[in-house]
Amino acid sequence: MNELPDEAAGRVIDPVGQTAEDVAILVRGVPGVQGLHSGLFGEVATYLAGHRVAGVRVGPGRIEVHVVLDGNVPIRMTAERIHAVVHAATRLPVHVVVEDVAA
Template identity: 55%
Template sequence: MTEMADVVAAAVLGVPGVAELNAGMFGEVGTYLPGRRVAGIRLGDDVTEVHVSLVFGAPVRETAARIREVVGTITKGPVDVTVEDVVAPTAP
């Protein structure tokens, strides 16, 4: 069975400019599931939090807006996006 956190994570990772999900400086952001954890996604009753690392050069505001848009079609309520880091692009 696919968990909501997995669906949100896959959608976020599909947004151009997103390098990876990021659990935060101290690893505090995540959703705990039986036997594992989905880092960078926190599903709350009132808000969904998404923490990401972006690829260097990706437009921050536009990428965050796209994440909000995509996640908003999956979850209810507001979506808070935090850009934790910017990373170098990987070689093709």
């Protein structure tokens, strides 16, 4: 039987983090989000084996989400909802950037 060493007992050794794809799905599900935005030159992305997730940058100790929002909904409230959803799922600091507002 494999037992954890005493210093590891009762704590998570390898935290289960949300992947960039999971974050993208969560963000797209927030009312008022038109889509993710990869930045002016396509630089905002998380690069994974064989593909990239545009608009989501997962870095050490934080997550950036760049979005296009619906102009018919309150922008600040939508950004706060994005922040709340991503933070609740990842428990990491979240930085939301509104790149564009669609009419």
